[in-house]
Amino acid sequence: GAVVSQHPSRVICKSGTSVKIECRSLDFQATTMFWYRQFPKQSLMLMATSNEGSKATYEQGVEKDKFLINHASLTLSTLTVTSAHPEDSSFYICSARFGLSSIINSPLHFGNGTRLTVT
Amino acid sequence: RKEVEQDPGPFNVPEGATVAFNCTYSNSASQSFFWYRQDCRKEPKLLMSVYSSGNEDGRFTAQLNRASQYISLLIRDSKLSDSATYLCVVNLNAGGTSYGKLTFGQGTILTVHP
Numbered sequence: 001g002a003v004v005s006q007h008p009s010r011v012i013c014k015s016g017t018s019v020k021i022e023c024r025s026l027d028f029q030a031t032t033m034f035w036y037r038q039f040p041k042q043s044l045m046l047m048a049t050s051n052e053g054s055k056a057t058y059e060q061g062v063e064k065d066k067f068l069i070n071h072a073s074l075t076l077s078t079l080t081v082t083s084a085h086p087e088d089s090s091f092y093i094c095s096a097r098f099g100l101s102s103i104i105n106s107p108l109h110f111g112n113g114t115r116l117t118v119t
Numbered sequence: 120r121k122e123v124e125q126d127p128g129p130f131n132v133p134e135g136a137t138v139a140f141n142c143t144y145s146n147s148a149s150q151s152f153f154w155y156r157q158d159c160r161k162e163p164k165l166l167m168s169v170y171s172s173g174n175e176d177g178r179f180t181a182q183l184n185r186a187s188q189y190i191s192l193l194i195r196d197s198k199l200s201d202s203a204t205y206l207c208v209v210n211l212n213a214g215g216t217s218y219g220k221l222t223f224g225q226g227t228i229l230t231v232h233p
Contacts, residue, residue, distance in 0.1 A: 046222070091160075093163075108221060115160070
């Protein structure tokens with residue numbers, strides 16, 4: 001069964017509105033979660049690393065004021081796309097490491113993704 | 120040069136065929152390696168980790184060549200259900216809070232036909 005749950009799976013919004021995406025780790029605690037974005041026919045690109053109880057770490061080129069990340073508990077991270085524009089339309093996927101964080105060979109498990117369409 | 124590079128394909132093979140995918144990575148300090156598969160409009164799912172000695176899981180065999188910075192995936196006796204995009208994934212950072220920071224190749228598209 002799924003170990004990472006993401007909600008909503010699909011959202012359509014109007015330009016200028018904000019959208020919140022939730023990512024939950026099921027039955028395990030995730031001190032770190034990762035947010036990826038995937039445009040059509042492209043690979044996943046890491047946007048930011050979400051750290052429980054501290055500020056997220058953003059990748060180069062990702063606007064932290066536009067993509068707000070909150071990781072308030074060990075099982076929940078949220079990504080808010082603020083003032084969304086059509087170019088923000090994409091597939092957003094969160095992930096978490098299942099298992100001891102010190103084991104670097106432990107793979108990531110992904111949420112089912114959120115397909116955002118901004119009209 | 121891309122950090123993780125794959126032949127995008129597409130590969131079109133008949134059922135029962137053997138197909139191999141290759142992947143190269145640029146950072147020699149990379150620590151861990153994986154193959155994920157991604158079905159159309161779905162999230163990636165772990166297929167297998169790749170170990171230095173090579174490893175096999177049923178019809179799937181993964182190889183790692185650290186000297187050449189090269190990873191491969193071999194699929195034997197292809198099934199229709201193997202049709203997907205196969206992602207080569209590398210952990211380029213070994214320490215601190217970035218241990219889970221994976222870098223994805225662009226993926227190789229496989230279509231298995233009857």
